[in-house]
Amino acid sequence: xxxxxxxxxxxxxxxxxxxxxxxxxxxxxxxxxxxxxxxxxxxxxxxxxxxxxxxxxxxxxxxxxxxxxxxxxxxxxxxxxxxxxxxxxxxxxxxxxxxxxxxxxxxxxxxxxxxxxxxxxxxxxxxxxxxxxxxxxxxxxxxxxxxxxxxxxxxxxxxxxxxxxxxxxxxxxxxxxxxxxxxxxxxxxxxxxxxxxxxxxxxxxxxxxxxxxxxxxxxxxxxxxxxxxxxxxxxxxxxxxxxxxxxxxxxxxxxxxxxxxxxxxxxxxxxxxxxxxxxxxxxxxxxxxxxxxxxxxxxxxxxxxxxxxxxxxxxxxxxxxxxxxxxxxxxxxxxxxxxxxxxxxxxxxxxxxxxxxxxxxxxxx
Ligand SMILES: COc1cc(/C=C/C(=O)SCCNC(=O)CCNC(=O)[C@H](O)C(C)(C)COP(=O)(O)OP(=O)(O)OC[C@H]2O[C@@H](n3cnc4c(N)ncnc43)[C@H](O)[C@@H]2OP(=O)(O)O)ccc1O
Ligand SMILES: O=C(O)CCC(=O)C(=O)O
Ligand SMILES: [Fe+2]
Numbered sequence: 001x002x003x004x005x006x007x008x009x010x011x012x013x014x015x016x017x018x019x020x021x022x023x024x025x026x027x028x029x030x031x032x033x034x035x036x037x038x039x040x041x042x043x044x045x046x047x048x049x050x051x052x053x054x055x056x057x058x059x060x061x062x063x064x065x066x067x068x069x070x071x072x073x074x075x076x077x078x079x080x081x082x083x084x085x086x087x088x089x090x091x092x093x094x095x096x097x098x099x100x101x102x103x104x105x106x107x108x109x110x111x112x113x114x115x116x117x118x119x120x121x122x123x124x125x126x127x128x129x130x131x132x133x134x135x136x137x138x139x140x141x142x143x144x145x146x147x148x149x150x151x152x153x154x155x156x157x158x159x160x161x162x163x164x165x166x167x168x169x170x171x172x173x174x175x176x177x178x179x180x181x182x183x184x185x186x187x188x189x190x191x192x193x194x195x196x197x198x199x200x201x202x203x204x205x206x207x208x209x210x211x212x213x214x215x216x217x218x219x220x221x222x223x224x225x226x227x228x229x230x231x232x233x234x235x236x237x238x239x240x241x242x243x244x245x246x247x248x249x250x251x252x253x254x255x256x257x258x259x260x261x262x263x264x265x266x267x268x269x270x271x272x273x274x275x276x277x278x279x280x281x282x283x284x285x286x287x288x289x290x291x292x293x294x295x296x297x298x299x300x301x302x303x304x305x306x307x308x309x310x311x312x313x314x315x316x317x318x319x320x321x322x323x324x325x326x327x328x329x330x331x332x333x334x335x336x337x338x339x340x341x342x343x344x345x346x347x348x349x350x351x352x353x354x355x356x357x358x359x360x361x362x363x364x365x
Contacts, residue, residue: 017040022139025119025122029115029224031224037227039226039231039232042149043149043150043151044232045148045233049236051256051266051298051300051301052230053230053300064267065092065093065267067092067095068093068095069094070098071096073098082191083195086280086293087291088293090285091257092277094276094278095275101274103183104180104274106176106180107310108250111220112308114155125155130168134158134164135155135157135169136155136156140152145351148232151233152222154221155173156217159181162178177218177310180312181312184246184276187276188213188246188312189204191244192243196212199288199327211320212287213314215317218313219311220308221234221235221310221311223299225305226301229302233299234298234300234301234302235298235354236353237297237355238296238298238354238359239357239360240281240294241283241315241346242281242315243284244279245279245281246276246278247277247278247279247311247312248276248309249269249308250308252306255268255269255299256299257295258296279297281314282360282363283322283342283345286337286340286360287325288324289337296357315346316342320341322345322363324336324337337363338364340362344362
């Protein structure tokens with residue numbers, strides 16, 4: 001479907017672009033489909049934030065995010081690999097994770113179906129048109145706070161109940177997203193059990209379960225073809241504010257994480273068919289008193305292919321107070337983080353532009 005704004009001349013002014021992309025709900029997908037030859041200047045990132053994709057596809061086995069086979073998930077070696085990866089990398093990929101491949105394929109298809117809808121239809125899910133904050137169609141990350149915009153559109157769905165999801169989530173994708181969320185729950189519980197054991201938390205009782213995975217947010221990310229991918233980013237440097245994130249990416253590539261022996265390099269996370277990428281978020285870094293690392297990551301824009309990704313952010317509940325767990329401090333370890341209300345932490349994250357690992361300063365003692 002053609003974007004609603006067709007006059008290229010009206011697009012040259014900054015307010016024309018903002019109106020077209022943000023207010024009219026065309027997103028960067030609308031811009032991309034107009035066949036722009038040059039990136040609008042609002043999207044030009046400062047030199048230090050741009051991503052060189054020269055190393056794309058080059059594999060260096062010593063410098064890659066671990067790929068862990070979960071077939072024998074109750075083998076202690078699997079737990080060891082997962083906990084070590086969470087400590088060293090904060091990121092790992094899982095194969096044979098138990099979430100049916102068909103469910104993953106269906107949610108990818110549903111993501112394309114949603115973004116293929118006309119702008120007017122997608123805009124019904126924007127904060128201006130909905131009376132709920134639990135569904136949000138948007139673009140970039142925090143356009144009101146950003147000096148340079150990011151080349152990404154998204155639909156964000158906060159899960160409250162089956163009934164609310166049925167009533168509010170867009171029909172183009174709701175069943176597939178709900179199924180993806182439900183079928184991932186066993187995996188999420190297994191991962192949290194392994195990670196908690198290493199922190200001397202013997203059992204995840206109801207209270208702990210609420211604290212670790214009491215709320216879920218699923219984002220459908222769409223990164224359309226970009227005229228000058230070398231000048232911008234799909235997503236800027238950030239760490240997630242979740243407990244952990246389960247990320248489904250397609251076969252295009254473009255996700256980079258901070259790591260390697262110098263801890264400063266940007267390491268590409270290559271797409272692996274049927275896999276899920278897992279990353280530790282700030283909430284778990286705080287609860288583990290820094291043992292598990294919420295690592296900075298970012299996404300490159302692509303000059304020739306449309307990319308999608310579907311993260312499930314597994315979080316504490318907004319009303320939870322988060323702090324280092326008593327089990328972690330039981331041996332006399334000093335707390336590095338103070339107690340914070342989780343919704344305050346998340347609001348702090350959303351109020352600013354992406355700024356690497358800065359969000360966690362909010363909780364530092
Ligand atoms: C979008 O690009 C992204 C996103 C990410 C996300 C990474 C994560 O780790 S998401 C996991 C976050 N955790 C949770 O959502 C669970 C806990 N939830 C809450 O505490 C609340 O739902 C809340 C998020 C704090 C919102 O509560 P509410 O009472 O509705 O607060 P408001 O004052 O209305 O909103 C505050 C402010 O936040 C922004 N915002 C809210 N929701 C979103 C959203 N889904 N996406 C983007 N921004 C959001 C927004 O600025 C709100 O102000 P408005 O005036 O615009 O309403 C990683 C990387 C990315 O590129
Ligand atoms: O698209 C990706 O691969 C990652 C997106 C991401 O980091 C996020 O949505 O938080
Ligand atoms: Fe992220």
